[in-house]
Amino acid sequence: MAELVGIYAASHGPLIARDWHRLSDALKGRLSAAYGELGRRLSASAAEVIVGLAPDHWTNFFLDNLPSLCIGIGEEHGGPPEPYMRDFTPKALTGDPELGRHILETALTSEFEPALSYRLRLDHGLCLPLSRMKLPRMPRIVPILINELEPPMLSYRRCFAWGGLLRRAIASYAKPARVAILATGGLSHSIGEPTMGEIDEDFDRRCLDALARGEESELIDLLERGAGRAGNGAHEIRNWAVAHAAAGGRGFELLDYLPAPEVYVGCAYAAWRLA
């Protein structure tokens, strides 16, 4: 049977890669420490597979065809296409077709109908945290892309339901596998909006406080009411909601939170409590 060995979350942002050399030493130090601690924990968990929850930054999908949810069930996925991610290795990431397909089939026999892909390109959303975590060995990846850029999107209530389904799917996977979940994105930030560069620190801290306590209905209420006003990048907190539900809502340990206008993002890093 598969075992859920860790659930983590990390913010991402293009400037953390593109402008790294321009960031202050203090900010680079905090960011490196947070990503590094997540990498250390993920390595210590001996995870063989990472289920990666991320948005798609117009990398795989466009207005022609824009799934709310898409599961990568291929043997391999492409690395990030962004020029500022050119140093990312490996250039292609090994998938886990059997686990991906099991999650998909579990969803289709339950209350979700995700799209599928045999080869996704994984952009900075997932690959920036993976890169900064400096993992000694890259686990297999089952990417799950959630539409968090173009409305309408999954409600937060549905994200919690999706997280519960993900937990059940991993628990019911018959093959032995150590599985971790990595949610990326958020917290508050704005891209291409007049508030670009602003961070809603108050919202972020209320959000983190509710996540730490684990109270699901409070979180859903806060996110449904507040996330839309914390910048369009805050839609990515959906990944945190999925992770929270997958962890069974037991709360989490906040590793760091940095409101970082230099990279336009309220950056947060966390590990959920399991069992």
Added chain:
Amino acid sequence: MRDYWLSKLCFDLLEPARAREYRQDREAVLKRYPLKPEVRAAVLDDDVAFLARLINPYLLRFYFSAVGMPDADFIARLRAADPNPRPAARRG
């Protein structure tokens, strides 16, 4: 509602080679997209405020990044078009 062809232009320019071609000859690239006249004019004028109403904000940001507009300039133009979008946030 989104302007499909403007969105498609911005999406296509995510490809670095296409963005290079666009920077060298905007008119030639624009001929491939059936943009409405007022949209085409706004593109040629780098009219951030006008275009912001028509496409996804991420695509808008990608587009102006691809054409080489510095973020500070881009953000200033966005704010000029909507000077008070949200109360009390930490500004970078």
